[in-house]
Amino acid sequence: xxxxxxxxxxxxxxxxxxxxxxxxxxxxxxxxxxxxxxxxxxxxxxxxxxxxxxxxxxxxxxxxxxxxxxxxxxxxxxxxxxxxxxxxxxxxxxxxxxxxxxxxxxxxxxxxxxxxxxxxxxxxxxxxxxxxxxxxxxxxxxxxxxxxxxxxxxxxxxxxxxxxxxxxxxxxxxxxxxxxxxxxxxxxxxxxxxxxxxxxxxxxxxxxxxxxxxxxxxxxxxxxxxxxxxxxxxxxxxxxxxxxxxxxxxxxxxxxxxxxxxxxxxxxxxxxxxxxxxxxxxxxxxxxxxxxxxxxxxxxxxxxxxxxxxxxxxxxxxxxxxxxxxxxxxxxxxxxxxxxxxxxxxxxxxxxxxxxxxxxx
Amino acid sequence: xxxxxxxxxxxxxxxxxxxxxxxxxxxxxxxxxxxxxxxxxxxxxxxxxxxxxxxxxxxxxxxxxxxxxxxxxxxxxxxxxxxxxxxxxxxxxxxxxxxxxxxxxxxxxxxxxxxxxxxxxxxxxxxxxxxxxxxxxxxxxxxxxxxxxxxxxxxxxxxxxxxxxxxxxxxxxxxxxxxxxxxxxxxxxxxxxxxxxxxxxxxxxxxxxxxxxxxxxxxxxxxxxxxxxxxxxxxxxxxxxxxxxxxxxxxxxxxxxxxxxxxxxxxxxxxxxxxxxxxxxxxxxxxxxxxxxxxxxxxxxxxxxxxxxxxxxxxxxxxxxxxxxxxxxxxxxxxxxxxxxxxxxxxxxxxxxxxxxxxxx
Ligand SMILES: CC(C)[C@H](C(=O)O)[C@@H](O)C(=O)O
Ligand SMILES: CC(C)[C@H](C(=O)O)[C@@H](O)C(=O)O
Numbered sequence: 001x002x003x004x005x006x007x008x009x010x011x012x013x014x015x016x017x018x019x020x021x022x023x024x025x026x027x028x029x030x031x032x033x034x035x036x037x038x039x040x041x042x043x044x045x046x047x048x049x050x051x052x053x054x055x056x057x058x059x060x061x062x063x064x065x066x067x068x069x070x071x072x073x074x075x076x077x078x079x080x081x082x083x084x085x086x087x088x089x090x091x092x093x094x095x096x097x098x099x100x101x102x103x104x105x106x107x108x109x110x111x112x113x114x115x116x117x118x119x120x121x122x123x124x125x126x127x128x129x130x131x132x133x134x135x136x137x138x139x140x141x142x143x144x145x146x147x148x149x150x151x152x153x154x155x156x157x158x159x160x161x162x163x164x165x166x167x168x169x170x171x172x173x174x175x176x177x178x179x180x181x182x183x184x185x186x187x188x189x190x191x192x193x194x195x196x197x198x199x200x201x202x203x204x205x206x207x208x209x210x211x212x213x214x215x216x217x218x219x220x221x222x223x224x225x226x227x228x229x230x231x232x233x234x235x236x237x238x239x240x241x242x243x244x245x246x247x248x249x250x251x252x253x254x255x256x257x258x259x260x261x262x263x264x265x266x267x268x269x270x271x272x273x274x275x276x277x278x279x280x281x282x283x284x285x286x287x288x289x290x291x292x293x294x295x296x297x298x299x300x301x302x303x304x305x306x307x308x309x310x311x312x313x314x315x316x317x318x319x320x321x322x323x324x325x326x327x328x329x330x331x332x333x334x335x336x337x338x339x340x341x342x343x344x345x346x347x348x349x350x351x352x353x354x355x356x357x358x359x360x361x
Numbered sequence: 362x363x364x365x366x367x368x369x370x371x372x373x374x375x376x377x378x379x380x381x382x383x384x385x386x387x388x389x390x391x392x393x394x395x396x397x398x399x400x401x402x403x404x405x406x407x408x409x410x411x412x413x414x415x416x417x418x419x420x421x422x423x424x425x426x427x428x429x430x431x432x433x434x435x436x437x438x439x440x441x442x443x444x445x446x447x448x449x450x451x452x453x454x455x456x457x458x459x460x461x462x463x464x465x466x467x468x469x470x471x472x473x474x475x476x477x478x479x480x481x482x483x484x485x486x487x488x489x490x491x492x493x494x495x496x497x498x499x500x501x502x503x504x505x506x507x508x509x510x511x512x513x514x515x516x517x518x519x520x521x522x523x524x525x526x527x528x529x530x531x532x533x534x535x536x537x538x539x540x541x542x543x544x545x546x547x548x549x550x551x552x553x554x555x556x557x558x559x560x561x562x563x564x565x566x567x568x569x570x571x572x573x574x575x576x577x578x579x580x581x582x583x584x585x586x587x588x589x590x591x592x593x594x595x596x597x598x599x600x601x602x603x604x605x606x607x608x609x610x611x612x613x614x615x616x617x618x619x620x621x622x623x624x625x626x627x628x629x630x631x632x633x634x635x636x637x638x639x640x641x642x643x644x645x646x647x648x649x650x651x652x653x654x655x656x657x658x659x660x661x662x663x664x665x666x667x668x669x670x671x672x673x674x675x676x677x678x679x680x681x682x683x684x685x686x687x688x689x690x691x692x693x694x695x696x697x698x699x700x701x702x703x704x705x706x707x708x709x710x711x712x713x714x715x716x717x718x719x720x721x722x
Binding site: 085086088090091095120121122123124126143144146149150151153155156157158159160161162163164165166167168169172194195196197198199200201202203204205225226227229230231232233234247250251252254255257258259263 | 446447449451452456481482483484485487504505507510511512514516517518519520521522523524525526527528529530533555556557558559560561562563564565566586587588590591592593594595608611612613615616618619620624
């Protein structure tokens with residue numbers, strides 16, 4: 001029997017509700033495969049601020065350190081919105097988690113499930129047949145972490161400043177992940193930068209170009225970030241894998257995710273160099289629908305699937321979860337966020353769609 | 362007779378063709394209003410590299426310095442794509458022009474013309490009745506200009522770095538422009554930042570908040586840039602004026618422009634503190650259709666209209682140009698980029714639509 005330790009951080013808003021469904025799915029995997037997931041819950045985000053005085057308590061970090069992977073829900077909500085921006089639950093939980101566990105590689109798939117093309121903001125003719133792109137975002141470098149940053153001076157000269165930085169080594173390691181991912185997909189990598197203005201991007205582009213020589217089967221292109229923001233809207237199918245630095249990836253991956261119209265469907269993985277990783281839905285804590293039992297648990301369930309795939313090398317089990325989600329969608333199950341009233345659709349609550357996915361595994 | 366000096370910089374690709382139509386429109390304005398536009402042409406971009414060895418020759422700068430405003434076409438094309446990114450025509454022409462003339466304020470309207478909703482990538486139900494938002498982008502500060510920037514170190518530690526900076530004074534002056542613009546529109550201003558991570562954004566948000574007190578009739582909100590990239594796709598009508606720093610404005614304004622589906626329709630203005638400004642289409646030089654006489658000149662013509670409005674205080678004449686463009690669209694005139702084959706549409710070339718606009722003034 002394989003044995004994995006999972007730190008379970010449900011967080012705020014819909015986090016606990018959708019996490020419950022993902023844990024049911026892990027139960028189902030235990031029944032079907034020879035594996036045990038030892039789960040240890042821990043507080044994070046607003047819930048942790050309320051209970052332990054900070055968004056990422058030491059006890060939570062220790063539980064994560066003892067685990068093989070982190071399954072993360074979502075954090076934040078109106079209750080904590082009056083805190084200064086840099087103390088808000090999302091930022092105060094996520095940034096230190098990423099740094100502590102060197103989660104340098106963020107994988108954010110943006111997929112339109114063929115059953116759900118109607119949910120996208122885009123016209124039918126643009127998304128006909130769906131699209132499937134993967135944003136690979138560097139997650140522990142760039143302007144979100146580099147020093148120096150701060151505020152100095154007085155009066156009108158008082159100036160806020162930040163530093164953007166990337167070393168060759170940092171770009172190399174994220175490039176390898178992106179090229180390897182492209183190799184397993186449609187063999188196209190588009191690297192996003194602003195090399196016509198930023199020195200950081202000049203190094204970024206040189207290194208991506210150099211690493212690309214080791215992956216001659218992958219077609220490499222470069223695109224300025226402003227153009228990428230346009231091209232995503234115009235014709236998202238032109239992209240397979242998009243490789244971005246931390247800040248550009250933040251913006252581009254959110255834009256791509258929203259284009260699918262199914263934010264509640266999209267998982268994400270934040271990986272370190274070994275097998276350790278953190279897995280969380282791309283969407284937020286959706287405080288407006290929290291506690292109503294109507295949230296879409298699929299992003300959380302697919303995050304658990306990514307955990308099996310990337311941290312536990314349980315490819316079959318991950319494929320089984322993904323297939324179960326697809327089957328349940330094809331069977332017409334829809335939570336409110338993806339219900340469109342088409343014939344054959346059944347509007348169901350969080351637990352019902354979770355049960356259906358469990359039954360399909 | 363009023364007298365204004367205009368530096369005319371057609372540039373590359375479709376630049377000269379669409380500029381010719383804008384100049385015809387200025388002729389029409391001269392015929393109808395008591396004004397003379399003294400126009401001096403100058404080389405810029407790839408054309409200037411070829412003829413004078415650099416994208417922004419001193420002679421061109423001198424001509425601009427002697428003028429009351431710059432009417433700019435577009436620059437760049439495949440011929441110069443093998444140049445290093447920072448020597449490419451667009452970057453090498455635009456950044457020094459902005460700095461030399463202190464063009465700190467970039468106004469980029471993103472409008473869906475009711476006659477053209479079909480051209481947008483967005484679903485009909487999202488853009489029903491069109492939308493009309495204005496991005497106000499700070500254009501001479503932030504990470505595109507601040508020092509230090511460069512590359513240092515060797516081997517894997519070789520690091521590219523840039524500095525992002527905003528002083529209170531810089532944020533104040535762009536905020537005033539944005540609030541004043543909102544006051545004349547729908548009285549809503551959304552300021553875009555990343556104040557949960559960037560110190561620059563902390564100062565940005567504080568100053569915008571403070572200046573906002575002087576405009577109590579304008580409803581102010583703040584949004585993180587990643588969320589803004591999503592919200593634009595989800596529901597662009599929620600925005601009236603979006604205020605952004607240089608880099609966020611670069612990305613957000615391009616995304617917003619592409620959402621309209623009518624890049625060839627959108628003008629822009631880059632203003633200094635006095636009445637001097639530079640006016641140019643939001644789209645690029647479209648080398649694929651250059652020389653064919655089929656480019657859409659409307660963005661260039663509306664840029665001329667913005668010049669009359671902002672640099673020459675000729676509001677009536679600007680309104681007349683805008684109304685003429687609207688009439689010609691309502692009459693069914695369409696260049697290829699906006700032709701959709703609907704009943705009543707006439708597919709016409711650059712000169713024909715230009716003539717129709719001139720006739721309507
Ligand atoms: C909360 C914030 C710091 C974070 C980021 O920008 O990295 C979030 O937006 C994300 O993308 O995970
Ligand atoms: C060419 C480039 C430097 C420029 C910018 O990013 O400012 C362009 O993209 C623009 O938006 O006008």
